[in-house]
Every structure is written in structure tokens, then in C-alpha cells.
Amino acid sequence: MMPKPIAILLADDHAMFRVMLEACLGSEPDMKVLASVSNAEEAVAQAIQLSPDILLMDIDMPGLLCFDAARTIGARCPDTRIIFLSAFFHDQYIEQALSVGASGYVTKSEPPSSLIKAVRTVASGAAYYSPEVASRIVADLEGPRLAAERHTRASTLTAREMEVLRYLARGMPKQEIALTMHLSVNTVNRHTYSLMHKLDIHDRVELARFAIREGLAEA
Amino acid sequence: MNDAGKTKAELIAELETLRARLRELESAEAEHERTERSLRESEVKYRRIFENANDMIYTHDLEGNFTSANPATVRTYGYPMDEFVRLDISDMVAPEYVPIAMENLGKKLHGITYTEPYELLTLAKDGSHVWVEVSSCLISEAGRPVSVQGILRDITERKRAEEALRRARDELEMRVQERTAELTAANRQLQREIAEHRRTEEALRESERRYRLLAENVTDVIWTTDLDLRFTYISPSTTRLRGHSVREAMAQTLDEMLVPASYKRAIATFEELPPRDRLSEEVDPLQSWTLELEVTRKDGGTVWTEVKTSLLRDSDGCPVGLLGITRDISERKRAEAERAELQEQLHQAQKMEAVGQLSAGIAHDFSNLLAVVLGHADRAKRLTPADSAIAEVLDAIEQAGLQAMDVAKSLLTFSRSVPTARESVNLSALVEDSTRLLRRMLPASIASEVDASCEAPLWVRADSTQLQQVILNLLINARDAMPNGGRLHVSVCQANPDDAIDLPGGADPAPGWARIEVSDTGVGMSPEVRSRVFEPFFTTKQRGQGAGLGLSIVHGIVEDHGGRVGVRSEVGKGSTFAILLPCIEPGAKVASPEAMPAAAPEPTGVILLAEGHRLLREIMVSALRACGYEVVQAGDGSSAIARYEEHRDDVGLLILDQDLPVQRGQDGLDRLRAEAGRIPVIIISAGADAASGTRLGDRTVQLYRPFTMPELCRLVRQVLDVRAGQEGR
Numbered sequence: 001m002m003p004k005p006i007a008i009l010l011a012d013d014h015a016m017f018r019v020m021l022e023a024c025l026g027s028e029p030d031m032k033v034l035a036s037v038s039n040a041e042e043a044v045a046q047a048i049q050l051s052p053d054i055l056l057m058d059i060d061m062p063g064l065l066c067f068d069a070a071r072t073i074g075a076r077c078p079d080t081r082i083i084f085l086s087a088f089f090h091d092q093y094i095e096q097a098l099s100v101g102a103s104g105y106v107t108k109s110e111p112p113s114s115l116i117k118a119v120r121t122v123a124s125g126a127a128y129y130s131p132e133v134a135s136r137i138v139a140d141l142e143g144p145r146l147a148a149e150r151h152t153r154a155s156t157l158t159a160r161e162m163e164v165l166r167y168l169a170r171g172m173p174k175q176e177i178a179l180t181m182h183l184s185v186n187t188v189n190r191h192t193y194s195l196m197h198k199l200d201i202h203d204r205v206e207l208a209r210f211a212i213r214e215g216l217a218e219a
Numbered sequence: 220m221n222d223a224g225k226t227k228a229e230l231i232a233e234l235e236t237l238r239a240r241l242r243e244l245e246s247a248e249a250e251h252e253r254t255e256r257s258l259r260e261s262e263v264k265y266r267r268i269f270e271n272a273n274d275m276i277y278t279h280d281l282e283g284n285f286t287s288a289n290p291a292t293v294r295t296y297g298y299p300m301d302e303f304v305r306l307d308i309s310d311m312v313a314p315e316y317v318p319i320a321m322e323n324l325g326k327k328l329h330g331i332t333y334t335e336p337y338e339l340l341t342l343a344k345d346g347s348h349v350w351v352e353v354s355s356c357l358i359s360e361a362g363r364p365v366s367v368q369g370i371l372r373d374i375t376e377r378k379r380a381e382e383a384l385r386r387a388r389d390e391l392e393m394r395v396q397e398r399t400a401e402l403t404a405a406n407r408q409l410q411r412e413i414a415e416h417r418r419t420e421e422a423l424r425e426s427e428r429r430y431r432l433l434a435e436n437v438t439d440v441i442w443t444t445d446l447d448l449r450f451t452y453i454s455p456s457t458t459r460l461r462g463h464s465v466r467e468a469m470a471q472t473l474d475e476m477l478v479p480a481s482y483k484r485a486i487a488t489f490e491e492l493p494p495r496d497r498l499s500e501e502v503d504p505l506q507s508w509t510l511e512l513e514v515t516r517k518d519g520g521t522v523w524t525e526v527k528t529s530l531l532r533d534s535d536g537c538p539v540g541l542l543g544i545t546r547d548i549s550e551r552k553r554a555e556a557e558r559a560e561l562q563e564q565l566h567q568a569q570k571m572e573a574v575g576q577l578s579a580g581i582a583h584d585f586s587n588l589l590a591v592v593l594g595h596a597d598r599a600k601r602l603t604p605a606d607s608a609i610a611e612v613l614d615a616i617e618q619a620g621l622q623a624m625d626v627a628k629s630l631l632t633f634s635r636s637v638p639t640a641r642e643s644v645n646l647s648a649l650v651e652d653s654t655r656l657l658r659r660m661l662p663a664s665i666a667s668e669v670d671a672s673c674e675a676p677l678w679v680r681a682d683s684t685q686l687q688q689v690i691l692n693l694l695i696n697a698r699d700a701m702p703n704g705g706r707l708h709v710s711v712c713q714a715n716p717d718d719a720i721d722l723p724g725g726a727d728p729a730p731g732w733a734r735i736e737v738s739d740t741g742v743g744m745s746p747e748v749r750s751r752v753f754e755p756f757f758t759t760k761q762r763g764q765g766a767g768l769g770l771s772i773v774h775g776i777v778e779d780h781g782g783r784v785g786v787r788s789e790v791g792k793g794s795t796f797a798i799l800l801p802c803i804e805p806g807a808k809v810a811s812p813e814a815m816p817a818a819a820p821e822p823t824g825v826i827l828l829a830e831g832h833r834l835l836r837e838i839m840v841s842a843l844r845a846c847g848y849e850v851v852q853a854g855d856g857s858s859a860i861a862r863y864e865e866h867r868d869d870v871g872l873l874i875l876d877q878d879l880p881v882q883r884g885q886d887g888l889d890r891l892r893a894e895a896g897r898i899p900v901i902i903i904s905a906g907a908d909a910a911s912g913t914r915l916g917d918r919t920v921q922l923y924r925p926f927t928m929p930e931l932c933r934l935v936r937q938v939l940d941v942r943a944g945q946e947g948r
Contacts, residue, residue, distance in 0.1 A: 020594035027602075139835050139924055
């Protein structure tokens with residue numbers, strides 16, 4: 001008796017990629033693509049309806065965040081394993097993937113054979129994370145997490161440090177910051193040193209960029 | 220009584236009495252005559268005295284009415300006697316002295332018989348003043364005061380003399396006083412003038428002191444020149460500003476004092492002034508000129524100053540030269556430059572950020588498309604016989620697709636969208652290794668030199684693979700910049716923040732930076748090229764010789780490592796790329812991925828993994844399978860027992876979560892644990908201070924959370940090795 005093929009649901013907004021993937025996976029004898037959708041909402045609906053073994057879902061799809069979709073699917077379809085697809089590795093994405101319980105993370109730059117392997121691995125009950133990522137995963141009390149976990153670094157700053165950071169990001173010299181904040185230059189230096197230490201950023205341009213990225217300063 | 224009746228005897232007795240009486244009378248008359256004579260003689264004597272006395276003698280009754288006066292009195296006062304005796308004291312005595320006269324009279328009437336002579340001003344008949352000294356006494360008769368007798372001594376002359384003397388004295392006194400007053404006034408005036416002078420002098424001194432202090436102690440340099448711009452005064456602060464002594468500075472001309480550009484600017488300003496003869500009229504006294512001038516220093520350096528100049532005028536308001544105050548604004552200039560530099564860097568950083576985001580977007584879409592191409596090529600290959608011509612074409616497509624994928628990955632590296640594995644890296648060693656690789660690629664025409672001989676190894680937290688790529692990209696860039704040969708120099712050293720290199724950001728020496736420099740003697744870059752050198756796809760190389768991503772990748776990696784990269788270059792003089800990276804303590808621990816240990820060389824049997832957390836279990840399974848182990852898994856106690864029963868004869872290791880959910884079959888799980896007597900067991904439990912690997916029993920060890928997958932695999936290998944060793948014995 002032929003074993004039951006791995007039932008797969010595809011979710012990717014990129015039609016050409018979706019078609020290619022559908023063709024690749026569909027040509028594998030132990031796999032069956034049940035459906036392919038172009039957004040996360042459809043993925044949730046189809047997952048609930050079809051209960052696939054594997055959901056291959058692109059992270060960068062428009063609409064509902066795929067991680068929210070993954071949570072919903074995890075709750076509604078506990079037997080469906082999710083593999084995320086992304087153009088790149090992103091620590092932020094990996095963390096999210098781990099936190100929603102995704103069994104795998106594959107980049108699109110990997111050859112189709114890697115993707116096929118990932119599907120089989122996950123279907124067999126193991127997770128599929130690339131060796132570089134797997135080696136950084138830590139088994140903690142609450143489950144797996146990334147070793148170099150990214151925290152919201154700005155949240156570690158005190159109000160004063162945040163203020164100094166905003167001024168630094170505007171390109172104000174420390175003397176001017178001291179005058180503006182009614183502090184001594186030494187104190188401003190101390191705050192600067194402290195916030196640089198906390199953020200692990202050691203030059204002012206990078207600080208400015210950080211501030212812009214975090215919405216603490218205008219670009 | 221009648222005599223007839225008297226006896227003779229009686230008559231004789233009476234006669235005898237009469238006779239006696241007569242004798243008494245005769246005796247008395249003689250006495251009387253003697254007395255009278257004596258009195259007359261006495262009266263004459265006294266009258267002569269009275270009438271000849273030069274002093275005035277008078278009497279007045281107790282009411283003050285004159286009763287007698289001697290001729291001297293009459294003569295002195297000019298009154299005839301009969302008229303005089305009708306006068307009283309008040310007629311004679313000057314009104315202002317009447318109280319004194321009456322007071323003395325009163326004293327006498329009250330029994331004070333003697334009073335000291337006193338002086339009175341009396342009036343003669345003609346109204347003239349007669350000063351007299353009065354000596355008077357009370358005359359009593361029969362014990363009763365009846366009159367006052369007095370002697371007046373005319374002291375008018377004395378009084379006049381006294382008066383004259385007094386007047387003379389008074390006059391003298393007055394004159395003295397007047398003179399004194401004049402002198403006093405003069406003295407006061409003098410004192411006032413002296414005081415004024417003193418005040419003026421003090422004010423001047425103070426003013427002078429203030430100005431001197433001001434001129435000599437202010438940080439600013441105060442100076443004056445004549446109209447030919449020759450210095451007539453320079454405050455000592457010039458030494459602090461420029462290093463020259465005042466004497467040296469005074470001897471300098473303006474063009475020696477200023478750098479050429481500033482001299483030109485200063486002269487241009489003064490040339491706009493009207494001719495000397497019209498200066499006074501045409502230049503507003505309050506007009507001043509402020510210039511920012513770069514001044515030379517004795518040590519050969521320069522300092523930026525702000526010079527405020529106005530016309531120096533004499534007391535008549537005529538211009539005689541220039542007065543200037545020179546202020547050191549190097550700090551301000553430095554701050555402005557820093558701000559401008561920072562703004563520029565920020566602008567550059569923003570541009571690179573934007574380019575990075577754009578690159579990431581392009582790479583994303585590019586990767587998607589390439590994935591499609593590669594996917595289809597892969598599928599086509601599988602559908603095509605390997606020996607067909609189409610298979611070759613598909614191979615070529617696949618190769619091109621993979622190369623294109625590498626370009627996309629490079630773009631991602633530039634946009635810092637790839638995960639990195641940071642670890643402690645000995646930078647000196649890394650640079651040496653990287654350059655060793657390149658040496659083989661360098662043509663003989665390029666001489667290379669590597670200076671990585673830092674005093675102590677410099678450690679950075681970095682992805683060593685990425686850093687190697689940085690070094691290689693820079694070395695390749697340097698090589699390509701020297702097509703005709705040259706010299707390549709690579710150095711690693713402790714960074715000096717003041718080093719002259721166009722590095723972005725205010726270098727903060729703490730906690731220390733490492734500096735890598737790659738210099739070539741190649742073609743160099745123009746400022747335009749230099750400003751775009753890190754932009755992706757910007758290249759000066761010929762088409763096909765480079766994608767223009769090498770330096771972009773360098774930029775992306777260095778920035779991602781919290782470092783900075785800069786370049787100094789001139790056309791024809793080569794280029795120097797400098798990289799600053801923050802140092803860490805030597806050997807500081809950083810989160811770095813560990814390599815998965817290799818699987819045990821011999822068959823180990825099946826590993827039964829019983830872990831409650833699904834994803835964690837799946838990841839552990841994946842890690843163990845990646846190490847070559849065969850793994851069966853269970854999510855709770857009952858399934859663990861079931862799996863164990865299924866693989867009972869093959870299970871070589873149990874990995875049990877201590878908190879494995881147990882719904883039923885607790886006994887079975889206990890039995891499973893008891894199997895530790897036969898096979899090794901790894902118990903996963905909550906974190907503790909003890910190190911993982913703690914041996915509980917003969918074949919049971921602890922694995923504490925949190926643990927990494929390599930740690931898990933290493934422990935599994937360790938446990939299985941021990942078991943293999945025991946079985947081997």
C-alpha cells in the first residue's frame with residue numbers, strides 16, 4: 001500500500017514562484033499540493049478547510065501578517081506543520097517563526113531540492129532550520145529561542161538616555177546638548193557612553209541611523 | 220518851784236549844782252569846740268580829698284537818687300551839681316548796665332556790705348560813654364542804712380584801650396579768622412581738589428588697571444595699528460593665541476600674521492575704506508568690521524579667529540589707526556566642522572540606508588524570480604535525460620541562476636539582511652590569514668607588506684567569514700587600482716581617534732577601537748568617485764570586470780559590526796581604506812554558534828526523545844538526525860512508553876524531559892526511567908547552577924535548560940561514547 005502523500009498547502013503572493021513550486025512539489029510522488037493561495041487570509045481559510053500536513057507560507061505576503069495567520073492555524077489545525085519561506089534570513093523572522101511554532105524556515109535562494117527535503121523532514125516529525133540557524137537555537141524553559149535574541153534595544157534606555165540619543169541623532173554637539181538639557185558635558189558624556197554601551201553602537205552616525213529606524217528621530 | 224522857799228543850803232546846793240552844771244557846760248562847750256574844730260579840720264581834709272579826688276565820689280539814697288557828688292563827678296559827667304543831685308542811677312547808667320547797678324544796690328540793702336568793684340557803662344550829659352569802676356558801700360546812721368556812698372573811677376581810657384585792644388585783638392582775630400577762613404576755604408578747596416585729583420587718579424588708575432587687566436588678561440587679543448596697519452599695541456594674550464611674544468607679534472606685518480586667504484580677505488575689507496582724508500567724515504564712528512580670519516601660529520599651525528575691527532580715533536575724533544579684538548573661535552569652528560561633518564555623515568548614512576533598503580527590495584524580488592528560474596530548471600533537468608543536449612542547456616541556466624543568486628546575496632550583505640554569527644575574533648590573525656590568501660593572487664609588479672604586529676592582539680566581536688570577505692574585497696580593490704604595479708600595505712593597529720582619515724562619526728576612544736588600513740599606490744580617486752565609492756553597482760572598472768558590489772559589501776559588513784569605514788584618496792596618489800571596529804576584551808565570551816559534533820562512529824541504536832514541547836522536540840530531533848542519529852520521539856509519557864515498547868530492542872539512549880506531561884501510565888514512565896539500569900538516560904530538567912552532564916547514576920546524566928543544539932548533540936555523543944567504551948570492556 002502506498003503511503004499517504006504529504007498534503008501541502010502553498011501560500012505565496014508571487015504567482016510565478018507559486019506555480020513553479022506547485023510543479024516541483026507536485027512532481028514528487030510522496031507529495032500532493034492541495035491548494036495554492038496568494039495571501040495569509042486565504043491560507044488560514046484553506047488550512048482550516050483542508051487540514052494539510054504542511055503549509056508552505058511566504059513571510060512577505062501582503063495583508064494579514066503571516067505570523068498571525070500561523071498562530072490561528074496552529075490553534076485551529078494542530079496537525080498542520082508550517083514551513084516559512086522567505087527571500088532571506090532575518091533574525092527577526094526566525095524569532096517570530098520560532099515563537100509561533102513553525103517547524104521550518106527555508107530561504108527561496110535555496111534550490112528546490114532543499115525545499116523538498118524540508119517538506120519531507122517536517123512531515124517526518126522533525127524541524128527544518130538551516131544548520132546556521134539551528135546551531136543558534138537554545139532550548140529554554142518556554143521552548144526554543146534564538147541565542148542572539150533581539151530585544152527592543154531602545155526599551156533598555158532611560159528617559160534621559162533616550163533624550164540624549166534624540167539630540168545626538170539630530171547631530172547636536174555634546175556641548176549644545178548639555179546646554180539644552182541643563183546638564184554638564186560630563187553628564188552628557190556619561191549618558192552617551194551608557195546608551196552606546198546598552199545599544200552596542202559605538203559611533204554617532206550609527207546611533208543616528210538607529211534612532212531613525214526606531215522612530216526616535218526624523219530622517 | 221519857787222526859790223524863796225528854798226534854804227540857803229538848798230540854794231547853795233542848788234547853786235553848787237548850777238556851778239557844776241556850768242562847768243560841765245563849759246567843759247562840754249570846749250569839748251564841742253574841739254570836736255567842731257576837729258570835725259571842721261576833718262571836713263576840710265575830706266572835702267579837699269572829696270573835691271580834689273580824681274576819682275568820682277558820690278552818694279545816693281537807698282532809692283538810688285544822687286545826693287552828692289564831688290567835682291570830679293560833675294566834671295566828668297558835665298552836669299552842674301544842682302542838676303546832678305536831681306539824677307538817679309538810671310539816669311546815669313547805660314540802660315544795659317542798670318540791672319547790674321541795681322543788683323549791687325540790692326546786695327547792699329540786703330546786708331552784704333562789701334561787694335567787689337564792678338564796671339559800669341555810664342552816660343555823661345552829652346551822651347558820651349563813661350566807663351567807670353564802682354566801689355561802693357552802705358552808709359548807716361544809728362544802725363540804719365541811710366545812703367550809699369561810692370567812688371567811681373573813670374576807666375574809660377582803660378576801657379577804650381581795652382576796647383581798642385579787644386578790637387585790635389578782635390580785628391586781629393577777625394583777620395586771623397578771615398585768613399583762617401580763607402585758608403580753610405583754600406584748604407578745603409585744595410582738599411577737594413586733591414580729593415578730586417585722587418579720585419580722578421584712582422579712577423584713572425582703576426580704569427587703567429581695568430583696561431590693562433582687560434587687555435592683558437582677556438583671552439581675546441586686543442590690538443591697535445596705525446593707518447599703515449603697523450601694530451602699535453598688542454595685548455599679551457597674543458602669546459596664548461599664537462605662541463609669539465608681544466614683541467615678536469608687534470614686529471610682524473599683517474601678511475605674516477594671517478594665512479594668505481585670510482590676508483586677502485582682510486586687505487579687501489580695508490581697501491573698501493575711503494581715503495584717509497575722508498575717513499573721518501565718511502566712516503560712521505560706530506562702524507565696525509567683523510571677519511573670520513585664520514591666523515598663523517609660531518609653531519607653524521593656524522588658529523581660526525573672529526576679528527572685530529573699528530577705527531581708532533584720537534581725542535579730536537580723527538582716525539589714527541585701527542582697533543581690533545581678535546577672538547579664538549577654533550572651538551566654534553571645530554564644532555561647526557564637526558556638525559557639518561556629522562550632517563554629511565548622517566546624510567551619507569541615510570543615503571546608504573536608503574540604497575540598502577532599495578537593494579534589499581531588489582534582491583528580494585530578484586531572488587524570487589531566480590528561485591522560479593532555478594526551480595523550473597531543476598524540474599526540467601529531472602524530466603530530461605542526463606545525456607541530452609537540453610540537459611546541458613539546463614545546467615547552464617542553473618549555473619547562471621546560481622551566480623545571479625550570489626549577486627542577490629551580495630546585495631543582501633550590503634543591506635545587512637543576512638544573519639551573522641558573531642564570535643571573538645583575533646583581528647591581527649584574521650588579517651594575516653586573509654592577506655596570505657591574496658598574496659598568491661597578486662602579480663609580481665605589486666609589492667605587498669602586512670603590518671599586524673600590534674603590541675597585544677586586538678579582539679573584536681565579529682563574523683570572521685564576513686570580516687575575511689571585507690579584507691579580501693579591499694585587497695582586490697587595491698590590486699585592481701594598480702594595473703601597472705605598485706605597493707600594497709595592510710596594517711592592523713590600535714586606533715587613534717585623531718588619525719587623519721575620512722572616517723565618519725566622532726571617534727570615541729572608549730572602549731578602544733581597532734583599525735585596519737589597506738593602502739595602495741594606485742590610480743586613486745577623484746572626490747566625486749570617492750563620495751560614491753560605497754554605493755552598490757557604482758564601479759569605475761570596465762564592464763564585466765566587476766559588479767560594483769565589493770566596497771558596498773565592505774560598507775554593509777563593517778556597519779553591521781558597529782564599525783566605520785572611510786577612505787582617503789587622491790587621483791594619482793593611491794587610496795587608503797580604513798576600518799574601525801570596536802574592540803572587546805581579549806577572549807570575551809560572545810554568543811557564537813558552535814559546530815554540531817559529528818555522529819558517533821559506530822551504530823548507536825535508536826534514540827528515544829520524550830519532550831513535551833512540540834517544536835523544541837522537533838528541533839532536537841532535527842539536530843540529532845543532522846548528527847546522524849536515528850531518533851524516535853514522544854510528546855508525553857504514554858506515547859513515550861508506547862515508542863519504547865515499539866523500539867525496545869533498538870533503543871540505545873533515552874532523552875527524557877523531567878516534566879514530561881503524564882496523563883496515564885505513570886508507572887510505565889517510572890519503569891522507563893528505571894531502564895537507566897540497562898541503557899543510558901539523559902534527563903532534561905529546569906536550569907540549575909550545576910553544569911549539564913552531571914551524573915546522577917551509573918548511566919543517567921542531567922541536561923539543564925537552557926541548552927543549545929550542539930550542547931545536546933555533544934552530550935549525546937559523550938554518553939554514547941561512554942556506553943560504547945563500557946560495552947567494549
